[in-house]
Amino acid sequence: MNLKWYLWIAVCLIALLVSVLPVYSQQFLQSHTGFQISTLGALNVGVYQGATTIAELKPHGDFGLGTLEKLDGEMVILDGKFYQIKTDGVAYPVTDNSKTPFSAVTFFRRERSLHLTGKMTYQELEQQIDKQLPTSNLPYAIRLRGTFPSLKVRSVPKQIPPYSPLNDVVSQQEVVFDLQNVSGTLVGFRLPQYLKEVNVAGYHLHFLTSNRKAGGHLLDGAFLNPVVDVQTLQDWQIMLPNNTAFDQASLE
Numbered sequence: 217m218n219l220k221w222y223l224w225i226a227v228c229l230i231a232l233l234v235s236v237l238p239v240y241s242q243q244f245l246q247s248h249t250g251f252q253i254s255t256l257g258a259l260n261v262g263v264y265q266g267a268t269t270i271a272e273l274k275p276h277g278d279f280g281l282g283t284l285e286k287l288d289g290e291m292v293i294l295d296g297k298f299y300q301i302k303t304d305g306v307a308y309p310v311t312d313n314s315k316t317p318f319s320a321v322t323f324f325r326r327e328r329s330l331h332l333t334g335k336m337t338y339q340e341l342e343q344q345i346d347k348q349l350p351t352s353n354l355p356y357a358i359r360l361r362g363t364f365p366s367l368k369v370r371s372v373p374k375q376i377p378p379y380s381p382l383n384d385v386v387s388q389q390e391v392v393f394d395l396q397n398v399s400g401t402l403v404g405f406r407l408p409q410y411l412k413e414v415n416v417a418g419y420h421l422h423f424l425t426s427n428r429k430a431g432g433h434l435l436d437g438a439f440l441n442p443v444v445d446v447q448t449l450q451d452w453q454i455m456l457p458n459n460t461a462f463d464q465a466s467l468e
């Protein structure tokens with residue numbers, strides 16, 4: 217081959233690298249970034265006004281959880297699809313113009329799988345995962361797929377203003393579902409204690425059945441040889457609401 221050919225091949229290789237690298241590095245960054253809307257502290261005091269639309273949330277993740285405007289049920293985001301589980305236990309597709317007052321998403325790309333053995337409660341599952349995580353000081357996206365011996369999940373009903381604090385709604389109005397031998401996916405996060413005013417510290421998981429017709433916020437469960445997919449999130453971003461409800465909430 218003459219010099220012209222070598223030059224031509226070199227130019228092609230450089231062009232390929234230049235075009236692929238930004239896409240690759242953007243995907244790497246996205247899959248290591250957690251993105252949340254508003255704060256748990258605001259939700260706790262009843263800031264249920266929608267802060268952003270689902271269309272605006274979508275570019276930030278294909279996996280996650282949250283709730284909808286007026287605290288209208290539990291939201292689960294899996295494989296880029298958004299579902300709302302209402303108090304009938306049914307998972308409804310969420311439209312792009314729906315709004316969310318609180319949610320957290322990421323682009324889930326499995327970094328590793330933890331294979332746990334034996335039968336365990338939800339609390340034991342948390343302890344087992346904790347033992348295998350390299351640090352409890354970083355956020356993790358968590359995914360469990362499979363058939364679960366039992367899961368206790370809940371949803372909450374749409375609220376009417378003036379809004380009651382989250383704890384009151386949950387203690388007085390939550391609707392609980394006991395699912396037996398149910399297959400599906402648990403979607404969520406394990407966050408460090410230092411984020412506790414910002415989001416749920418520790419584990420927060422929402423469930424979606426494999427036919428994507430039902431689910432809820434996980435309260436308890438029994439697990440048999442669970443496989444836990446984990447993604448470390450090096451970056452945690454917060455988008456704060458631009459509304460008077462948030463501005464005037466007592467978050468001190």
Ligand code: ZN
Pocket residue numbers: 281290420421422433434
């Ligand atoms: Zn939840």
